[in-house]
Amino acid sequence: MAKVLLIEDDASLGGTLAERLERDGLTVAWARTLRDARAHLEAGPWDLAIVDVMLPDGSGFGLAREMRGTSATPIMFMTALNSAENRLEGFEIGAEEYLPKPFHLREFMLRVRHVLGRQRPQGAIHAGGCEINLGALSVDRPGHPRVFLQARDCQVLKLLIDSAPRAVPRSEILDRVWGENRFPTPRAIDNAIVRLRQALGDDEGHVIRSIRGIGYQWAAEAR
Amino acid sequence: MAKVLLIEDDASLGGTLAERLERDGLTVAWARTLRDARAHLEAGPWDLAIVDVMLPDGSGFGLAREMRGTSATPIMFMTALNSAENRLEGFEIGAEEYLPKPFHLREFMLRVRHVLGRQRPQGAIHAGGCEINLGALSVDRPGHPRVFLQARDCQVLKLLIDSAPRAVPRSEILDRVWGENRFPTPRAIDNAIVRLRQALGDDEGHVIRSIRGIGYQWAAEAR
């Protein structure tokens, strides 16, 4: 049973959407303000956050940025702001979907289903004796205390896992995690990899494989 | 690498997009009409079709409906038609993405990679009892442990496979793998071939055939 957090200030629209989601068997919480939303986010892991961008006490974009620091919950924006710039901003933050208002209820549900449907089996990824929980940014390993990943590192990890078994070039990692207008040192990537390997207990590069001259590869399943 | 079919009648936009896609290492075919697109669709399997909706000889929606009958290729629409009704129609047909014009190139690429990234089966090549995965730079052979190719060798292999059944002259290999401004010893190529043959278990040069005085040829399918 998937859990959805709906963040929408308009009473009429919010009610309609919540009802429709529930009718499809989803568990829905409905927040009307950023404040409210933050409280819900603290409370539990969510399978999807549906975020209206213009809220009475601030912007949904800001909220989404905060979320990216603490979890990998998929985000779907829903807004009347539909310029190329607005959309790009949304996707840069890491949104899964960007739904322009107005929309038909049917399109709404299709997209929700779409996001939920392509999620990896919520729960955890198992690799080399680790249990990785991307939603909570945590890694559990028998005999070790729980480790929390950092936001940036987690984005790298997610990219590698999503791309597996393909090797991901360093340039693509830079582009997709850092953005194309930033030019950090090559060490920035290495550092993220080091931290990930530490967290995963991957001393020998068997889980995250280095490919000299190319980039990195998620190689856990191959073992 | 992934194969993308771009269907767009505008010469300027189409050129820009095709170029950008290729820069990311994708194989691109560009069709300007429905007619043209159908021909390409018949020709081969595609990992993604990017479809402009308004084309000189008809609607992209119609084409997409035809495609849905015959293949599961993901479709991404790209159009100035951005009403709720239009979008709904697009998703009802089964589109993966619906990108409104105008858009930023960066948004375009983010969405393309989004779709490609979540596709599981990366086509592997089977040759002489081997399974070659160019994306993962790996070769599997029954009865043997998995072998990993090196970056440069893999480029050579890719070139040979892409060019098959044509024989590729040594000079062309040099140009396209090493670059025009580098002049390594002829041995550099031989070495790459040796390593490849070892990886493929091709002791007798039946998979990668030497053509004296010319170059090399991917001859696996001919067997």
Added chain:
DNA sequence: AACGCCTGTGACACTTCCGTGACACTTCCC
């Protein structure tokens, strides 16, 4: 204002690739 945490930088050690050169071998042509 001081503190803490995340994240990128720079320096350095280290590993690995892969190009070189020497030599044996094959193929082609006279």
Added chain:
DNA sequence: GGGAAGTGTCACGGAAGTGTCACAGGCGTT
């Protein structure tokens, strides 16, 4: 059959790419 040109094979070593660490800047929090 003999020579020459082209190719197969191998060990070696320079250099490019990567691992690792300490530290500093930035940002939000206390």
